[in-house]
Amino acid sequence: MPTLECSQHRRKGLLKMRVMDFATSTAILPLLFGCVGIFSLFKLLQHMRIKTYFQNVVVVITGSTSGLGLECAKIFYAAGAKLVLCGRDREALEDLTKELTASQVTKVQTHKPFMVSFNLADPKAIVGAAEEILQCFGHVDVLINNAGISYRGTITDTTIDVDKTVMETNYFGPVALTKALLPSMIKRRKGHIVAISSIQGKISIPFRSAYSASKHAAQAFFDCLRAEMKQYEIEVTVISPGYIRTNLSLNAVTADGSRYGVMDKTTAQGRSAEEVAQDVLTAVGKKQKDVILADLVPCLAIYLRTLAPGIFFSLMASRARKEQKSKDS
Numbered sequence: 001m002p003t004l005e006c007s008q009h010r011r012k013g014l015l016k017m018r019v020m021d022f023a024t025s026t027a028i029l030p031l032l033f034g035c036v037g038i039f040s041l042f043k044l045l046q047h048m049r050i051k052t053y054f055q056n057v058v059v060v061i062t063g064s065t066s067g068l069g070l071e072c073a074k075i076f077y078a079a080g081a082k083l084v085l086c087g088r089d090r091e092a093l094e095d096l097t098k099e100l101t102a103s104q105v106t107k108v109q110t111h112k113p114f115m116v117s118f119n120l121a122d123p124k125a126i127v128g129a130a131e132e133i134l135q136c137f138g139h140v141d142v143l144i145n146n147a148g149i150s151y152r153g154t155i156t157d158t159t160i161d162v163d164k165t166v167m168e169t170n171y172f173g174p175v176a177l178t179k180a181l182l183p184s185m186i187k188r189r190k191g192h193i194v195a196i197s198s199i200q201g202k203i204s205i206p207f208r209s210a211y212s213a214s215k216h217a218a219q220a221f222f223d224c225l226r227a228e229m230k231q232y233e234i235e236v237t238v239i240s241p242g243y244i245r246t247n248l249s250l251n252a253v254t255a256d257g258s259r260y261g262v263m264d265k266t267t268a269q270g271r272s273a274e275e276v277a278q279d280v281l282t283a284v285g286k287k288q289k290d291v292i293l294a295d296l297v298p299c300l301a302i303y304l305r306t307l308a309p310g311i312f313f314s315l316m317a318s319r320a321r322k323e324q325k326s327k328d329s
């Protein structure tokens with residue numbers, strides 16, 4: 001009996017192996033290769049589409065004199081976009097325009113950028129600036145609301161004027177500019193509004209109240225805009241990056257409104273602005289709606305804030321205590 005059982009067992013095993021062999025040789029492997037092939041082809045086509053997508057497309061970039069905005073200007077210019085470069089510093093805009101037009105871009109036709117200088121924190125300047133922007137190429141296809149300012153300080157020490165400056169620059173300015181350009185996009189039933197937010201538009205961290213609030217407000221506004229603009233075929237993309245190596249911390253305002261002037265370690269160790277600009281171009285080309293460009297920990301922190309807010313708040317309180325202690329000592 002044991003020998004009969006044994007041979008039956010062996011036969012079953014053999015049968016199983018044959019079935020597996022058959023499946024792998026005839027169905028699974030070709031299917032797997034087929035899927036990988038289709039996926040690679042899809043990716044290649046997508047890459048090729050994005051490469052040509054921006055040719056002759058009118059792209060307006062605020063804050064193009066520094067950091068992420070400057071790198072976006074370079075990448076969109078090289079992709080053949082018709083640029084309108086915005087910033088407060090006219091000389092810096094002129095230098096960038098010279099640098100771009102002198103750069104050797106092959107394969108695509110490039111276009112000399114226009115410049116429009118205005119202060120986003122000055123509500124009276126925005127309507128005039130929008131008119132000037134529209135006159136450059138006659139219309140706007142993509143508006144990248146990139147300009148922004150950060151902040152460092154305790155809530156108790158910060159004057160309300162500082163809160164207002166940060167909100168004007170990061171929220172009311174982009175909102176006013178978007179509203180001024182929207183009617184022409186609605187008329188054409190075509191357009192794309194991009195908001196460069198931050199991980200801090202999803203979670204608040206201590207000593208960033210004004211900045212975090214302005215980015216949360218921007219996220220909420222542009223989410224709402226996306227829903228309202230769907231009927232006009234206007235796209236809205238909110239991009240939330242983690243730390244980027246730029247002048248953001250140097251240019252940040254403090255509690256009394258003075259310039260912070262320190263290159264923070266977190267900023268210095270951030271991703272390169274060039275890399276992030278490439279991700280911005282891809283996100284716009286793919287018409288993505290909400291994009292987080294950050295490492296695992298900030299991404300997990302966003303989930304923690306949603307799923308276990310109590311734990312997240314305790315972690316932030318302990319972070320605030322530690323930071324305050326190290327500032328006091």
Ligand SMILES: NC(=O)C1=CN([C@@H]2O[C@H](COP(=O)(O)OP(=O)(O)OC[C@H]3O[C@@H](n4cnc5c(N)ncnc54)[C@H](OP(=O)(O)O)[C@@H]3O)[C@@H](O)[C@H]2O)C=CC1
Binds near residue numbers: 119240241249267
């Ligand atoms: N660096 C980082 O770690 C991160 C940055 N971000 C966001 O990226 C965006 C770009 O910042 P980044 O490049 O890092 O910082 P930078 O300080 O290098 O650049 C900021 C840009 O915004 C412009 N700007 C600031 N205030 C105004 C204003 N009142 N009117 C018009 N333009 C203004 C600046 O122009 P000017 O030269 O005239 O000052 C500059 O061109 C910001 O929205 C920021 O919040 C998001 C996540 C992380």
Ligand SMILES: CCCCCCCCCCCCCCCC(=O)OCC(=O)COP(=O)(O)O
Binds near residue numbers: 150205211244
């Ligand atoms: C296992 C679960 C782990 C959960 C993580 C615990 C909480 C960790 C907190 C992480 C905080 C990340 C903050 C990221 C902030 C950021 O990337 O901001 C980008 C900016 O806008 C930078 O501006 P700043 O002026 O602050 O330099």
